[in-house]
Amino acid sequence: MATIKDIAERLGISVSTVSKGLNGASDISESLRQSVLDTAVELGYTTKQMRGKLTRKFCIFVENMEFETPDQFGYDIILGFKQLAFRENCSVTVTPITPDFQAAEKYDTYMLKNGYAGAFLLGLALQDPWIAQFNDSSLPAVLFDNYIRKNPAVSYVGTDSFEGIDDAIEHLTGLGHTRIGLINGSPNSMISYQRRQAYIDGMTAHGLPVSEDIMPYAYFVPEAAAPHVDSLLSRGMTAILCGNDLIASGVIDACAARGVRIPEDLSVIGFDDIPVSARLDPPLTTIRQDRLESGKCGFYALNSLINHVPISKTLLRPQLILRGSTGPCSR
Amino acid sequence: MATIKDIAERLGISVSTVSKGLNGASDISESLRQSVLDTAVELGYTTKQMRGKLTRKFCIFVENMEFETPDQFGYDIILGFKQLAFRENCSVTVTPITPDFQAAEKYDTYMLKNGYAGAFLLGLALQDPWIAQFNDSSLPAVLFDNYIRKNPAVSYVGTDSFEGIDDAIEHLTGLGHTRIGLINGSPNSMISYQRRQAYIDGMTAHGLPVSEDIMPYAYFVPEAAAPHVDSLLSRGMTAILCGNDLIASGVIDACAARGVRIPEDLSVIGFDDIPVSARLDPPLTTIRQDRLESGKCGFYALNSLINHVPISKTLLRPQLILRGSTGPCSR
Numbered sequence: 001m002a003t004i005k006d007i008a009e010r011l012g013i014s015v016s017t018v019s020k021g022l023n024g025a026s027d028i029s030e031s032l033r034q035s036v037l038d039t040a041v042e043l044g045y046t047t048k049q050m051r052g053k054l055t056r057k058f059c060i061f062v063e064n065m066e067f068e069t070p071d072q073f074g075y076d077i078i079l080g081f082k083q084l085a086f087r088e089n090c091s092v093t094v095t096p097i098t099p100d101f102q103a104a105e106k107y108d109t110y111m112l113k114n115g116y117a118g119a120f121l122l123g124l125a126l127q128d129p130w131i132a133q134f135n136d137s138s139l140p141a142v143l144f145d146n147y148i149r150k151n152p153a154v155s156y157v158g159t160d161s162f163e164g165i166d167d168a169i170e171h172l173t174g175l176g177h178t179r180i181g182l183i184n185g186s187p188n189s190m191i192s193y194q195r196r197q198a199y200i201d202g203m204t205a206h207g208l209p210v211s212e213d214i215m216p217y218a219y220f221v222p223e224a225a226a227p228h229v230d231s232l233l234s235r236g237m238t239a240i241l242c243g244n245d246l247i248a249s250g251v252i253d254a255c256a257a258r259g260v261r262i263p264e265d266l267s268v269i270g271f272d273d274i275p276v277s278a279r280l281d282p283p284l285t286t287i288r289q290d291r292l293e294s295g296k297c298g299f300y301a302l303n304s305l306i307n308h309v310p311i312s313k314t315l316l317r318p319q320l321i322l323r324g325s326t327g328p329c330s331r
Numbered sequence: 332m333a334t335i336k337d338i339a340e341r342l343g344i345s346v347s348t349v350s351k352g353l354n355g356a357s358d359i360s361e362s363l364r365q366s367v368l369d370t371a372v373e374l375g376y377t378t379k380q381m382r383g384k385l386t387r388k389f390c391i392f393v394e395n396m397e398f399e400t401p402d403q404f405g406y407d408i409i410l411g412f413k414q415l416a417f418r419e420n421c422s423v424t425v426t427p428i429t430p431d432f433q434a435a436e437k438y439d440t441y442m443l444k445n446g447y448a449g450a451f452l453l454g455l456a457l458q459d460p461w462i463a464q465f466n467d468s469s470l471p472a473v474l475f476d477n478y479i480r481k482n483p484a485v486s487y488v489g490t491d492s493f494e495g496i497d498d499a500i501e502h503l504t505g506l507g508h509t510r511i512g513l514i515n516g517s518p519n520s521m522i523s524y525q526r527r528q529a530y531i532d533g534m535t536a537h538g539l540p541v542s543e544d545i546m547p548y549a550y551f552v553p554e555a556a557a558p559h560v561d562s563l564l565s566r567g568m569t570a571i572l573c574g575n576d577l578i579a580s581g582v583i584d585a586c587a588a589r590g591v592r593i594p595e596d597l598s599v600i601g602f603d604d605i606p607v608s609a610r611l612d613p614p615l616t617t618i619r620q621d622r623l624e625s626g627k628c629g630f631y632a633l634n635s636l637i638n639h640v641p642i643s644k645t646l647l648r649p650q651l652i653l654r655g656s657t658g659p660c661s662r
Contacts, residue, residue, distance in 0.1 A: 150494055152648045160643050163481055293640045300631065309624045310648035312491050317483045317641035 002043035010039050022047060041086045042079055056090040056117040058302065061097045064220075065123035071275045073244075073291070074122055077144060080295025081120055088303065090117075102129040111139050118302045120144065120295075125188040140305035142298045145191045152310035155301040159289035161191065164318030165198040166205065168241055168269045168287055171320060173206050176329035177239040177267060181214040181232040183225055183251065185243030192217060195243055195271070218247060225250030229258070238266060238329050245270035245277045248284055252325070263327030273321050282324030289318055333374035341370050353378060372417045373410055387421040387448040389633065392428045395551075396454035402606045404575075404622070405453055408475060411626025412451055419634065421448075433460040442470050449633045451475065451626075456519040471636035473629045476522045483641035486632040490620035492522065492602075495649030496529040497536065499572055499600045499618055502651060504537050507660035508570040508598060512545040512563040514556055514582065516574030523548060526574055526602070549578060556581030560589070569597060569660045576601035576608045579615055583656070594658030604652050613655030620649055 004022070008015045013032075020028045021036025040046070060078055067074025078094060085092045093116075107130045111119060118140035124131055126146075134141060134148045147156040172180055182199045185192040196215060203210045214235055218224035225247050232240055242248035248270030255262055262268055262282055270277055273288035297314045304311045335353070339346045344363075351359045352367025371377070391409055398405025409425060416423045424447075438461045442450060449471035455462055457477075465472060465479045478487040503511055513530045516523040527546060534541045545566055549555035556578050563571055573579035579601030586593050593599055593613055601608055604619035628645045635642045 150498070150648070152650070163643070167481065290641070296640070297642070309627070310621070310650070311628070311645065312494070312648045313644060313646040314642065315644040317481070317643045319483070319641070 002040075002045040004045070006043055007036060007039050007045060010043065011035060037086065038083045041082050053089050054091045055088070056306075057115050058085060058090050058092050058118050058120065059111070059114065059116045060092060060094045060120045060122065061124075062094060062121075063097050063099075063123045063128070064125060067094070067122075073272060073274055076291035077122060077295040077298070080292040080297075081299045082295075084296050084299035084303075088299075099125075099128055107133045108137055108139060118142075118306055120298045120302060121146070125186070126190060127188055140302055142302045142305070144294065144298060145189075147190060147313070152312075153305060155305055155311045155314070157294060157298045157301055157314045158191070158316070159294065159318050160315045161194045161318070162198040162201060164271065164287035164289075164320065165195060165241065166202040167318070167320040168285075169199075169202040169206055169208070171285070171322070171326065172239045172267060172269070173208070175239075175267065175326060178208055178329075179214075179235075179237045180208065180239045180241060181235070181237040182216075182241045183228045183232070183243060183247050184215060184217045185220040185247065187217040189220075192243060199241060218243065220244050220246055222246050222250030222253060226254040226257075229254040229260075233258075233260065233266070238331055239269070239326070240266065241269050241271075243271060245272045245274045245284060245286055248286065248325070249276065249280055252280055252282075252284070262325050264330060267326040267329075269326060273319075277321075278323065280325070285323045285326040286321050287318045288321050290316055333371075333376040335376070337374050338367060338370050338376060341374065342366060368417065369414045372413050384420050385422045386419070387637075388446050389416060389421055389423050389449050389451065390442070390445065390447045391423060391425045391451045391453065392455075393425060393452075394428050394430075394454045394459070395456060398425070398453075404603060404605055407622035408453060408626040408629070411623040411628075412630045413626075415627050415630035415634075419630075430456075430459055438464045439468055439470055449473075449637055451629045451633060452477070456517070457521060458519055471633055473633045473636070475625065475629060476520075478521060478644070483643075484636060486636055486642045486645070488625060488629045488632055488645045489522070489647070490625065490649050491646045492525045492649070493529040493532060495602065495618035495620075495651065496526060496572065497533040498649070498651040499616075500530075500533040500537055500539070502616070502653070502657065503570045503598060503600070504539070506598065506657060509539055509660075510545075510566075510568045511539065511570045511572060512566070512568040513547075513572045514559045514563070514574060514578050515546060515548045516551040516578065518548040520551075523574060530572060549574065551575050551577055553577050553581030553584060557585040557588075560585040560591075564589075564591065564597070569662055570600070570657070571597065572600050572602075574602060576603045576605045576615060576617055579617065579656070580607065580611055583611055583613075583615070593656050595661060598657040598660075600657060604650075608652075609654065611656070616654045616657040617652050618649045619652050621647055 004015050004018050008018045018036055021033045065074040066072035082092045120142045122144045134154050138153050142155045145158045148154040200210050216228050248268050251268050270284045270286035273286045277284040277286050301311045301314050335346050335349050339349045349367055352364045396405040397403035413423045451473050453475045465485050469484050473486045476489045479485040531541050547559050579599050582599050601615045601617035604617045608615040608617050632642045632645050
């Protein structure tokens, strides 16, 4: 359990200032007070006063996604959600789930049994048992990167893959690349279908050829990259887009093992901009999604659903972050 | 200028209760207080206290859209925006604009000159001078029913045409209709392109034929309907989707003049669910968009942009409202 001292150290301010922030004293600025509260939420510090006024219980379900440390993809998404939830006096429970967990109990039953007013679900796969149940559930739910048609109780929050991948292709064509492959994530993921379509659209818009053998599905882990790197290099690709940064890091590893230089021989672009991207060798050019804001949008959408505002989709803009893994085409 | 009495009459409560709501007294409920404040905003009632703490100035620009009375399309959109703006202590100016107005002064110049922190723009046409300027503007702007690619300072708010039109086609096919035409709005409108594509997708998904001659563009006014009604009836259509409720009301008028019975001879579906829809003869089946919530989403998106959260799109779910203008196919 965190202490006031932990909050003070994290923010580089005095313990007494933290106390003022937590107690709503009037002689510190509103923005500093908010930083104190946001950090308290991040570190899991609560006071009796904070716990006493809770109005609603929410659950964040997480699958196929790491979220325990700031380096991991899910951390900021959950943090953003929690920070807004705290401001609205809602409690948040984070529950890791599996397909077996979902098969063992219906989503609605689990929610009602635990008294949850709504859910935010991260990382669910298309074939997961609960996904089909969202077609009929009347409990407010926001899905990160999953979309359910026509159910006004369910909302989709994510980042616009189409603009991000189009930006990446534009960047590569500007460097002279015309043979650009895609190593995609899992085929059991809505976001993989979306990124595949975005790749096809972007390539087509730039007058570049696409074919099945240059846009393989893989998995969202580094180890999935190597065999596809061989295949794409043998097909003459000079640039590879990746379904996420972890796949891109696997491409970089595979190239190092094969003596393929990045970016001289091959340009590589990731997706997400997780913290490790900037520390890879070379640092990774990637399509950034703002995960803290995604979490905040998730809370806003969930709060809207609870107030019977049927928000269907909230999409954030991606941002192409240019680093050392892309360069001029040498062929 | 409205008085406290006007607010009391509108809500059916006493003047003293209104006073309590306006003054933040603790002995009325939070929801009643909010109703008092929302109604004060709607009627344009302000107190010195309310005006004194304003933090930001926003402008709502309106073109090609009526908004003066509750019966008109734009009224609730503007009201929803204003109600949230008021809660955040922001002032809102509503400025009707024309293409000439836009040609006379650049968007950025106008905004800066007037000290506006952000804008909400309703009803702009694709060829409007300001639309092209949104590609490069760095001032926060939210466009209702217009989408600008790749500019993180600009956001799009609207209702998902695809789900709405698919629902409508599903309803009609359930009634036995297979020959379904579309009288669309103006071709100089993003939303018309979207609804046309939604119609093509929906018809195709239901295995029904589409062709250019059964999906004409018109304008978003009743008078635009008549010639297209003749054309669609001569092509054997038994149902007509309309780009908005005003076009649908024109279809109903044209059918009355021609002795075509609705829904016995022809089913008609509108889009929007403006108040008059329920009072047409027969009452209109239509795809509802929640305009009050659209306005609120507009404010939320604008506030997000101001805080550097690059929300790209916020889409609300449509809702198919079933009334008397649709019935079983008689052929």
